[in-house]
Amino acid sequence: AQSVTQLGSHVSVSEGALVLLRCNYSSSVPPYLFWYVQYPNQGLQLLLKYTSAATLVKGINGFEAEFKKSETSFHLTKPSAHMSDAAEYFCAVSDQGSGNTGKLIFGQGTTLQVKP
Amino acid sequence: GAGVSQSPSNKVTEKGKDVELRCDPISGHTALYWYRQRLGQGLEFLIYFQGNSAPDKSGLPSDRFSAERTGESVSTLTIQRTQQEDSAVYLCASRSLTDTQYFGPGTRLTVL
Numbered sequence: 001a002q003s004v005t006q007l008g009s010h011v012s013v014s015e016g017a018l019v020l021l022r023c024n025y026s027s028s029v030p031p032y033l034f035w036y037v038q039y040p041n042q043g044l045q046l047l048l049k050y051t052s053a054a055t056l057v058k059g060i061n062g063f064e065a066e067f068k069k070s071e072t073s074f075h076l077t078k079p080s081a082h083m084s085d086a087a088e089y090f091c092a093v094s095d096q097g098s099g100n101t102g103k104l105i106f107g108q109g110t111t112l113q114v115k116p
Numbered sequence: 117g118a119g120v121s122q123s124p125s126n127k128v129t130e131k132g133k134d135v136e137l138r139c140d141p142i143s144g145h146t147a148l149y150w151y152r153q154r155l156g157q158g159l160e161f162l163i164y165f166q167g168n169s170a171p172d173k174s175g176l177p178s179d180r181f182s183a184e185r186t187g188e189s190v191s192t193l194t195i196q197r198t199q200q201e202d203s204a205v206y207l208c209a210s211r212s213l214t215d216t217q218y219f220g221p222g223t224r225l226t227v228l
Contacts, residue, residue: 032215034216034217036219042221043120043207043219043220043221043222044159044207044209044219045219046216046217046218049215049216051215090158090159092159094215101164101166101172102147102164102211102215102217103149103161103164103172103175104149104151104159104161104209104217105161106151106158106159106160107158108157108158109158
């Protein structure tokens with residue numbers, strides 16, 4: 001079975017500071033990993049995804065994540081936070097490949113607060 | 117349309133009533149998913165459709181929940197005899213050939 005753990009339900013950073021949102025996964029098959037962002041009263045928007053190519057994945061809005069198999073982690077980072085980054089972030093894992101559904105298993109989410 | 121659309125955006129109903137939620141996927145996306153997001157919780161998978169194959173219903177929480185999809189078009193999620201614990205945002209997603217799921221804006225269901 002697959003699972004995702006996001007460490008820290010709330011993270012607060014100052015504007016311009018490094019953003020680090022932690023995600024650890026469990027999967028019995030090579031995983032596909034995703035980060036989604038949800039702004040208030042909106043649906044989920046894909047930030048980036050890992051699908052077994054390069055381990056360092058760059059996404060939209062300056063975010064990136066690194067797949068570390070040895071640590072079963074896929075942490076999301078951004079060098080300098082903007083006020084507009086305040087939102088809820090979800091890490092997700094899916095099983096891909098023939099015979100699998102590709103359904104996403106989500107973590108509980110991390111709310112990012114950016115202080116001026 | 118350009119993205120996944122869902123209707124209604126908000127639905128308030130009384131306990132015991134049936135509700136029907138609609139999802140229009142992105143044209144050409146053969147895979148469609150329903151998820152539920154309860155307040156303060158992550159998203160839970162409900163059901164998966166792939167073309168004309170039998171759906172994966174493993175995430176449906178009870179037999180009060182059902183969903184249909186005709187071919188590769190619109191899907192409807194029906195909840196019968198709604199309960200207060202069904203209150204949540206119901207999200208639909210369709211999947212591209214690059215294995216990315218694109219989400220609709222969701223339907224916020226409130227059961228009084």
